[in-house]
Amino acid sequence: xxxxxxxxxxxxxxxxxxxxxxxxxxxxxxxxxxxxxxxxxxxxxxxxxxxxxxxxxxxxxxxxxxxxxxxxxxxxxxxxxxxxxxxxxxxxxxxxx
Numbered sequence: 001x002x003x004x005x006x007x008x009x010x011x012x013x014x015x016x017x018x019x020x021x022x023x024x025x026x027x028x029x030x031x032x033x034x035x036x037x038x039x040x041x042x043x044x045x046x047x048x049x050x051x052x053x054x055x056x057x058x059x060x061x062x063x064x065x066x067x068x069x070x071x072x073x074x075x076x077x078x079x080x081x082x083x084x085x086x087x088x089x090x091x092x093x094x095x096x097x
Contacts, residue, residue: 009062014055021051 034040
């Protein structure tokens with residue numbers, strides 16, 4: 001597994017949540033109303049909190065999926081990855097022909 005996966009998942013999921021908020025604001029500016037009635041009730045800071053919470057929840061779900069994958073398939077050990085690297089370098093170097 002990628003050791004940077006938790007950070008990448010957090011950044012990507014939060015970015016997706018805020019891009020969706022940006023899209024909702026564009027829809028509001030064109031239509032004059034929000035697609036969800038909740039957004040007309042919330043203030044801007046509350047909407048920021050809502051989308052930050054949504055990004056965090058997506059991050060937790062991503063972590064749960066990674067943990068479930070590792071539970072089902074097992075962790076890839078460094079030794080196994082090194083074997084794959086050696087095999088690829090030998091194949092690219094033509095040592096197996």
